[in-house]
Amino acid sequence: MTRIDATFAELKAAGKKAFVSYVMAGDPDYETSLELVKGLPAAGVDIIELGLPFTDPMADGPTIQLAGQRALDAGMTLAKTLELATEFRKEDDTTPIVLMGYYNPIYNRGVENFLSDAKAAGIDGLIVVDLPPEEDEELCIPAQKAGLNFIRLATPTTDDKRLPTVLQNTSGFVYYVSVTGITGAAEAQAGDVGPEVARIKSATDLPVIVGFGINTPEKAQNIASISDGAVVGSAIVSQVASGKPLPEVLEFVRALADGAHSA
Amino acid sequence: MADDLFNSFMNGPDEQGRFGIFGGRFVSETLMPLILSLEEEYNKAKDDPSFWAEMDSLWKHYVGRPSPLYHAERLSAHLGGAKVYMKRDELNHTGAHKVNNVLGQILLARRMGKTRIIAETGAGQHGVATATVCAKFGLKCVVYMGAHDVKRQAPNVFRMRLLGAEVIPVTSGRGTLKDAMNDALRDWVTNVRDTFYCIGTAAGPHPYPALVRDFQSIIGKEVRWQLAEQEGEGRLPDTVIAAIGGGSNAIGLFHPFLDDSSVKIIGVEAGGKGVDDRMQHCASLTGGRPGVLHGNRTYLLQDEDGQIQEGFSISAGLDYPGIGPEHSWLHETGRAEYVSITDKEALEAFQLCCAMEGIIPALEPSHALAHVMKIAPELPNDHIIVMNMCGRGDKDVFTVARHLGFDMSDTEEGRNLED
Helix, strand or coil, X not given: CCHHHHHHHHHHHHCCCEEEEEEECCCCCHHHHHHHHHHCHHHCXXXXXXXXXXXXXXXXXXXXXXXXXXXXXXXXXXXXXXXXXXXXXXXXCXXXXXXXXXXXXXXXXXXXXXXXXXXXXXXXXXXXXXXXXXXXXXXXXXXXXXXXXXXXXXXXXXXXXXXXXXXXXXXCCEEEECCCCCCCCCCCCHHHHHHHHHHHHCCCCCCEEEECCCCCHHHHHHHHHCCCEEEECHHHHHHHHCCCCHHHHHHHHHHHHHHHHCC | CCHHHCCCCCCCCCCCCEECCEEEEECCCCCHHHHHHHHHHHHHHHCCHHHHHHHHHHHHHHHCCCCCEEECXXXXXXXXXXXXXXXXXXXXXXXXXXXXXXXXXXXXXXHCCCCEEEEEECCCHHHHHHHHHHHHHCXXXXXXXXXXXXXXXXXXXXXHHHCCCEEEEECCCCCCXXXXXXXXXXXHHHCCCCEEECCCCCCCCCCHHHHHHHHHCHHHHHHHHHHHHHHCCCCCCCEEEEEECCCHHHHHHHHHHCCCCCCEEEEEEEEECCCCCCCCCCCHHHHCEEEEECEEEEEXXXXXXXXXXXXXXXXXXXXXXXXXXXXXXXXXXXXXXXXXXXXXXXXHHHHHHHHHHCCCECHHHHHHHHHHHHHHHHCCCCCEEXXXXXXXXXXXXXXXXXXXXXXXXXXXXXHHCCC
């Protein structure tokens, strides 16, 4: 049982929906992002998605592209991202961390080395955008063997025929991408998303979390009410980009978390 | 290289879309169902004589194929060694080899009922070819082009607009081909239901590297019978040479000869200012290592952390930090040799070709020609080299003028091109 499984078990027992937040590791610099990540659990975040910066984030909109660029410009690397997780784990041994990014930095490190480093750093799960089920041998299966959850994205184009393939080697939770598009772009409508979440839930026992296009506490509440929880990324990253002091960013996160938790 | 590898080089990719460890389908889930249906559609089309009949007719009447195989007599005599032939794909409609592939992909898009076509472009040749074929078939066309390339290839930008395409300058990254491809992929993810992504090179997720290769292979297939016609039945080239950015013109020339062990195959990468640790080049095979980008595993220019590096080349069409996966495999198996040519060497070849043959080549094939100039003098007179003249140089005359110190700033186009 990973920290992710334990967190969902607890939320379920308390009758609560999950609030998942995404922040880019190293944005705008290592120290600031470490402080931000440390503040997330107290602001109501149940699961932290930690963005691994990459030069060519093909599924991300401008907000997260620029965040990755800021992080890279400030010297962020895969090794430092894991170091940040290690630092966080010194004070918090329960909040799950999901590393989210693209395959090349991981492939470049070497899958075996990466998995043992990630495990040692206290990473609980991986979301690797450019690894569909067709490439499961690359990282998904080795990661599960190493005791990490491999969380898959399901999308509006994942039809019934394909859904079992997508769910097959997924663990931890399913991340439903509510729109066909890049992060931070279109708006998710709870009315459209509800039936899709129900469709996925009928095919798996895993929690289904919804992300993409959620940027206010009201939307977080709406989406959480028809799923097992909501993910907010670009809206939080925008706050960091605008140079807001951390307490204000965390206040915004708190409002989003309250929204999701009130569902 | 083991002899038993011959007779198998033309078999790739496997069912996973791999050439050895290279290739694959490294895309987000949103795109995966579409890529699978494209593969299905392509497999059907491949075995459908009516598909190829339509291609042949368009190639003949719209593109002007077969393109000539031309014995460059003065150049050969000047170099004093091998007999040099040029495969004149620069004479195709739209001025480059790109249209060979675009026609195939647009016919597939029509079969799939897609109404909106997107493309990335570097030098603008693929963008122009896509805009052209979309105009012919009445399809909406959106072309992503790096902002830096929009500037250095202004004539092609105007051509695309005349042809009715929307050209979107891409400012992310350094504004070159890699960034254009990122934004094209982002568009595709967003508009996946009605949009077909017409990829311009033999790269990207499976089945693109295979289908682009198959459409471009018309180049090598023609060379086979054209050379036999001119040099006698059964005569194969001794060396085939082509320039490589992503590598579509090269794989098109190479592929029909992969299993002919007597044919030496040479790919020429863009060496920019020199292949060294300053990284001012685009030689992915000579200066990179395997990684995953834009849907495939292949050789990439990248730093220690696996972050992709920007390439550098005078030629916008070669300015890409990756290479088609089949080339990575041909490199690792040793079937093909890959070399690099600097900007300076390419400019010299460009001028020599103009002066000796009355052909203004694009900067991309000027790289291939520069390597011909290096090796031809040392080879015997009966050694036949076929180089792919994959594009014409009209689009490059302003760039070349600037590099040669020729002042064109008092012309209308010159004023718009200052950077």
